[in-house]
Amino acid sequence: MILVTGATGNVGSQIVNQLLAQGHKVRVFTRDAARVAQLKQVELAPGDFTQPDTFAKAVTGVDAVFMMNGALDGQLFRQLMSIVKDAGSPRVVFLSSLFANDPDLRIGQLHKDKEEALRGSGLPYAIVRAGGFMSNAYQWIGTIKAEGAVYNAMGDGTTNSTDPEDIAAVAVHALTAPVLTETVFEVTGPALLTAAQKVSILEKYVGKPIRTIDVAPEKAVEGLKANGIPAHVAAALGQSFEAIRAGRVTQLTDTVQSVTGRPPRTFEQWAQEHAARFA
Numbered sequence: 001m002i003l004v005t006g007a008t009g010n011v012g013s014q015i016v017n018q019l020l021a022q023g024h025k026v027r028v029f030t031r032d033a034a035r036v037a038q039l040k041q042v043e044l045a046p047g048d049f050t051q052p053d054t055f056a057k058a059v060t061g062v063d064a065v066f067m068m069n070g071a072l073d074g075q076l077f078r079q080l081m082s083i084v085k086d087a088g089s090p091r092v093v094f095l096s097s098l099f100a101n102d103p104d105l106r107i108g109q110l111h112k113d114k115e116e117a118l119r120g121s122g123l124p125y126a127i128v129r130a131g132g133f134m135s136n137a138y139q140w141i142g143t144i145k146a147e148g149a150v151y152n153a154m155g156d157g158t159t160n161s162t163d164p165e166d167i168a169a170v171a172v173h174a175l176t177a178p179v180l181t182e183t184v185f186e187v188t189g190p191a192l193l194t195a196a197q198k199v200s201i202l203e204k205y206v207g208k209p210i211r212t213i214d215v216a217p218e219k220a221v222e223g224l225k226a227n228g229i230p231a232h233v234a235a236a237l238g239q240s241f242e243a244i245r246a247g248r249v250t251q252l253t254d255t256v257q258s259v260t261g262r263p264p265r266t267f268e269q270w271a272q273e274h275a276a277r278f279a
Contacts, residue, residue, distance in 0.1 A: 001025045002175055003045070003058055003090075006068035008035050010135040011095060014168030015066055015175075016042060024176065029058045049076060056083045064091040064175045074113045081121040091124045093174045095167070098129045098160070098186060098251060105243055106236035126174035130167045131160035131188040131251070134270040137198060144278050149211040150199050153220035157244035158192035163265040166256045173259050186253045190264045201268050205275035217241040 002019055006012035007028040019026050020041050027043040028036050036044065047054025059065060065084055084092060096115055099108035111129075118125045140150045170185050193201075196212045203210040221238035225231055243249065256264035 001027055001043070001062045003027045003029060003062045003065045005029045005049075005066060006095075007042075008032075009068065010133060010164040011130075011167050011171070012066070012068065014165050015171055018168055018172045019175070022172070022176070027058065027062060029055065049080065052079055052083055055080055056087065059084050059087040059090065062087070062090050064093065066171060066175060067092055067094045069095060069097070069111055069114060074117060077114045078117045078121075081117060081123060085121060085123055089123050091126070091175065091180065092118060092121075093126045093128060093171050094118055095171065096127050096129045098131050098188070098249075099240060099243075100129055101251075102243070102248070105239050106232075107240045110236060124180065125183060126180055127184045128167065128171050128174060129184060129186045131162040132249075133167070134161045134163050134189065134267055135274075137202065137271075138277065140199075141278055144206065144210055147211075148208060149213050150195065151213050151215045151220070151223075152195040152199075153215050153217045153238075153241040153245075154195050155214060155245040156194055156196075157247055157249065158194050159244060159249050160188035160252055161191075161193055161198065161267050162187055162189040163270050166260075166264050170255060170259050185255050185259070186251070187255045188251060188253045188264070190252070190266055192250065192252065193267055198267055198271075202271045202275065202278065205272050206278045207275075217245070 002024055004012055004016050004026060007016050007030060016026055027045050029045045029047055030036050031048050033044050033046055045058035047058055049055060096111040099105055100111040100115055102108045103112040115127055143149050143151060167187050170187050174185060199210050199212045217238045220241060221234045224234035224237060
């Protein structure tokens with residue numbers, strides 16, 4: 001049995017689907033059972049991280065646990081890892097960020113802190129450090145539909161856009177490999193792309209012109225807060241936008257190829273498959 005947290009997210013939902021396709025038993029830890037009601041083959045474990053007793057029930061009897069970073073603070077994350085250890089020390093796979101390589105950035109430190117907590121837990125573990133999700137483009141849906149525009153806080157900086165399907169495939173390997181030979185998997189897509197390049201690809205499949213409008217990172221932060229993102233998270237994201245603008249994201253890896261035996265999926269493949277959501 002494998003416990004998946006964040007099962008309704010872009011990566012977590014792919015992990016559930018891939019595990020089921022491989023014949024694994026899956027338990028989903030969720031605050032809202034209605035949101036995963038369509039997953040008929042999974043076992044539901046209702047609960048919330050802020051109620052650790054519900055998490056303790058969820059990890060009972062599992063062989064591995066997939067953990068998202070989410071909004072968990074470091075102290076709560078350590079408490080949860082202690083609960084996992086008390087449950088028999090199943091393997092933990094933690095979805096981190098490539099920004100953890102740059103802990104001077106707040107978003108990097110948020111992930112790095114949890115990585116260190118996991119390393120110090122005594123649990124068998126693997127860390128999946130992912131590049132920017134291709135699905136982050138969903139944040140553009142509203143303005144593409146309303147204005148035919150994307151507001152870009154990253155300037156001409158590039159990101160190593162990564163398909164959630166590929167991130168999930170590496171995480172599934174880390175969750176299920178009989179012997180885990182690596183503890184850190186750094187996952188990227190096949191190319192470094194600017195926001196404007198992604199918009200140019202996307203508009204081919206959406207079927208209408210889309211403008212890219214440059215905005216300052218601080219303005220983007222205000223927009224995030226207006227949309228309900230906590231101020232400290234919005235500030236951390238704003239700092240990452242500035243890092244991307246400055247050209248600090250340059251890493252590409254062959255992890256997807258080495259783990260799955262196939263090349264990582266391109267943004268063009270992703271855009272073609274998901275364009276209907278932007279139309």
